[in-house]
Amino acid sequence: MxxxxxxxxxxxxxxxxxxxxxxxxxxxxxxxxxxxxxxxxxxxxxxxxRWSVPGAEAVLTLWAVISNGDLPEYWAFHIERERERLYPHTDQHNYELTA
CATH class of the missing domain: 1.10.287 (Helix Hairpins)
Structure with missing residues (x-):
């Protein structure tokens, strides 16, 4: 016991x-x-x-990413998304000129 x-x-x-x-x-x-x-x-x-909600959220997101040490990975992701936004068609080289 x-x-x-x-x-x-x-x-x-x-x-x-x-x-x-x-x-x-x-x-x-x-x-x-x-x-x-x-x-x-x-x-x-x-x-x-003057802060908009999206602007304030962007700043807070960057602060969080930087403080967590994830900036390089986040920046690569951001650049890729921006490239996709600006150049949405990856197969543009397959188009033929009609003019």
Whole structure:
């Protein structure tokens, strides 16, 4: 019986330790979110600036991509999409001139 009680105490101690680690992580993330919110609000509230929703979303997306370290991959994706938008037909070389 003693070993079962000891095992239960050990598991409870581990659970308390994990809960404390989660609390610390939540506090850390909440603090980071507050700093990010403050930076965003300062950027969007510059005197005389007018932001459309798409423009603000674009800036926020770039901030997120840069802070996550994904800028090279995102930029390659962006360039490819822009190329597809500007030059939608990849088989243009197959067309014959009629003039």
């Amino acid at each position: 003693g070993s079962l009680a000891e095992e239960l105490q050990r598991l409870e101690a581990e659970a308390r330790e994990r809960v404390e680690q989660l609390r610390e992580k939540i506090a850390e993330l909440t603090g980071q979110l507050s700093v990010t919110e403050e930076r965003v609000m300062r950027r969007l509230d510059i005197t005389g600036s």
